[in-house]
Amino acid sequence: MPSGPFASAVGVGRAEPEWAALNKVAGIVGSDPFESSGEQSEAPLKLDDAITSGDMSTAPKKVDLLIVGAGLSGAVIAERCSKELGMTSLIIDVRDHIGGNCYDYVEEHGIRASKYGAHLFHTKFERVWDYVTQFSKWMPFDHRVKGMVPDKDGVKKLVPIPPVQETVNTLFGEAVDSEDKMQAWYEKERVVPAGGEPANGEEAALSRVGERLYERIFKHYTKKQWDKYPAELDASVLMRLPCRTSTDDRYFNDEWQALPLHGYTRIFENMLLRDPNISLRLNVDFFKAREEKQLPEYGMLVYTGPIDSYFAQQGMPRLEYRSLRFEEEWVEAPPEGYFQEAMVVNHPSADTEFTRIVEYKHVPNQPEAVKRGDVKGTLIAREVSSAVGDPYYPVPNPENRALYERYRELAEKEEGVCFVGRLASYKYFNMDQAILNALEIYDNLKETGKLAPKRRPEDFGPGDGPK
Ligand code: FAD
Ligand code: UDP
Numbered sequence: 001m002p003s004g005p006f007a008s009a010v011g012v013g014r015a016e017p018e019w020a021a022l023n024k025v026a027g028i029v030g031s032d033p034f035e036s037s038g039e040q041s042e043a044p045l046k047l048d049d050a051i052t053s054g055d056m057s058t059a060p061k062k063v064d065l066l067i068v069g070a071g072l073s074g075a076v077i078a079e080r081c082s083k084e085l086g087m088t089s090l091i092i093d094v095r096d097h098i099g100g101n102c103y104d105y106v107e108e109h110g111i112r113a114s115k116y117g118a119h120l121f122h123t124k125f126e127r128v129w130d131y132v133t134q135f136s137k138w139m140p141f142d143h144r145v146k147g148m149v150p151d152k153d154g155v156k157k158l159v160p161i162p163p164v165q166e167t168v169n170t171l172f173g174e175a176v177d178s179e180d181k182m183q184a185w186y187e188k189e190r191v192v193p194a195g196g197e198p199a200n201g202e203e204a205a206l207s208r209v210g211e212r213l214y215e216r217i218f219k220h221y222t223k224k225q226w227d228k229y230p231a232e233l234d235a236s237v238l239m240r241l242p243c244r245t246s247t248d249d250r251y252f253n254d255e256w257q258a259l260p261l262h263g264y265t266r267i268f269e270n271m272l273l274r275d276p277n278i279s280l281r282l283n284v285d286f287f288k289a290r291e292e293k294q295l296p297e298y299g300m301l302v303y304t305g306p307i308d309s310y311f312a313q314q315g316m317p318r319l320e321y322r323s324l325r326f327e328e329e330w331v332e333a334p335p336e337g338y339f340q341e342a343m344v345v346n347h348p349s350a351d352t353e354f355t356r357i358v359e360y361k362h363v364p365n366q367p368e369a370v371k372r373g374d375v376k377g378t379l380i381a382r383e384v385s386s387a388v389g390d391p392y393y394p395v396p397n398p399e400n401r402a403l404y405e406r407y408r409e410l411a412e413k414e415e416g417v418c419f420v421g422r423l424a425s426y427k428y429f430n431m432d433q434a435i436l437n438a439l440e441i442y443d444n445l446k447e448t449g450k451l452a453p454k455r456r457p458e459d460f461g462p463g464d465g466p467k
Helices: 072-085 126-132 165-172 179-189 201-226 264-272 286-291 368-372 398-413 431-448
Strands: 062-068 089-093 104-106 112-114 121-123 137-140 145-150 156-161 256-260 278-282 297-303 321-331 344-346 356-359 378-386 417-419
Touching: 062 072, 072 089, 072 264, 072 278, 072 297, 072 431, 104 264, 121 126, 121 431, 126 256, 126 431, 145 165, 145 201, 156 165, 165 179, 165 201, 179 201, 201 378, 256 264
Parallel strands: 062 089, 062 297, 089 278, 145 344, 297 417
Antiparallel strands: 104 112, 121 256, 137 256, 145 156, 321 378, 344 356, 356 378
C-alpha cells in the first residue's frame, strides 16, 4: 500500500545514504529574492493586468531585445542581458503564464502541480547550478522512478527504473547481490551491435541490457511515447536512461539534483518580475502581432518557438514533434493518502495507452498544508503521447535531423534573429542544457556582439547519459 513520499536515513525524498551522498545538494541552498522581500505566498504570484491583457499598445515602443517565449531560454537571455549589459527586453508569450514548459502552480486542493508534466532538475554543470541558485531556494531530491513491469511469468511487478540489481532479481528470480554479479548478468544478456557502435535506439538498448529487459522496459514504452520503435530513433534517446550494476536506484547520475522550494514558476518570477529592464506581455502570438504591426522597434529578435513555424512561408515539410495529453484525475480518498508508490510510475507495457503516471503529492517541495497531511486526496496525471497538440518533444532520428539542418541553414541567414531553445534548436534539451545553451549565447553577445550559439545543439550530449 502506498504510504507517502519515500525517505531514507538522510531525509524525505532522499536515496539510501551511500547514493544520496553522490548528490552535491545536501541541504537547503540558494536565495529567493521575492521571499527575502517578505513575499509569503506560494508561486505563482498574480501578474499585473497589463502583462496578461495581451495589449501591446501599453508595451514599450523600443527595446534592445524582442524575445518570443517566456520559457527558460528566453528568461535567461533577458536576465543576463539586463543584469550584465543593461539591455532592455520585451518578452512575449502566446500562453497566459511565464515559465514555458516548466510552469507549475498550486491547484484548487492546494497541491503544487506542473502544467506540462513532472519536471526534475538535475545537472552536471556547476555554472548552471550557480546560476539557478540565485533565483530560488532549492532542496535536495533524489528522483526515483518505479515501473510496473511484467516478470518472467507475465505478472506485473513494481521495480526500480533504471534497472538495478533489484529489478532483475524481482523480474527474473535472480539472486544478484554484487556489482560483479550484475555485470556478469548484463554480459550474458547483452547483444553486441553488428557494427560495434549502436546505430539506433534498439541497438543501444540491446547492447546495454539485452533482449529480456529491452522487451519489458524499453520497446513498448518507446513505441507509445514516440509512435516509433527504438530502431527508428537515434541511440541518444535510449541512452538518456542509465543502466546500473549497483543498487543505486536514482533516475539521474548528475552531481546536482534538487527541487525549487516554491516551485519552478518562482524562478521565473525572480528572474523577470523584479527587473525594470524586462517587460512582459502574455497572450500574445508573435506571428499575429507581427502581422498586425504591433511589435515594438527592436535591436535583435530572440525566437524560442518552433523553428519550422518561423519559416512556415517557405513551404518546406514541417518538423515532427510529439505532444502529450495529461489526463488528470483527482482521487478523493486514497488509502493512506497516496495513489501510488512514487512520484513517477512508468508503465512500459503495450497494454496501457499511457506511458507513466505522475502523483505530485510525493515531492517534498509541496506547500506546508500538503506536507502536514491536511490534504487527504491526491492529484494524478496519466501521460498519453500524441502527434497532435502543443509541440513538446523534437523526435530525434536521421530524417528529422536532416530536415532540421535545412531549417538551420535558413536560420543562419536570417539577419538579426537568434533561434534558441528546445523548439528553435529542435533539440531534446533538459532544463539545465537549455539554461547552459542560453548562457553561452549570452557569452557570445558579450564577447563578439553577436547573439549566436557557441556550440551546435548536438554537442550537448544525449542528456543525463551514463557516466
Ligand atoms: P519552452 O519551455 O517550450 O518555452 C518556449 C515558449 O515559447 C513557450 O512558452 C511558448 O508558448 C512560446 N512560444 C512558442 N511560439 C510562440 C509564438 N508564436 N508566440 C509567442 N510565444 C511563443 N527537463 C528537465 O531537466 N527535467 C525534467 O524532468 C523535464 N521534464 C519534462 C517533461 C516534459 C513533459 C517536457 C515537455 C519537458 C521536460 N523537460 C525536462 C524539458 C524542459 O521543459 C525544457 O528543457 C525547457 O522547458 C526548455 O525551455 P525553452 O525556453 O527552450 O522552451
Ligand atoms: N524509456 C523507456 N522506458 C522507460 C523509460 C524511458 O523505454 O521506462 C525510453 C523512452 O524511449 C523514453 C526515453 O527512454 O522516451 C527517455 O526517457 P525519459 O524518462 O528521459 O523521458 P522524458 O522524461 O524526457 O519524457
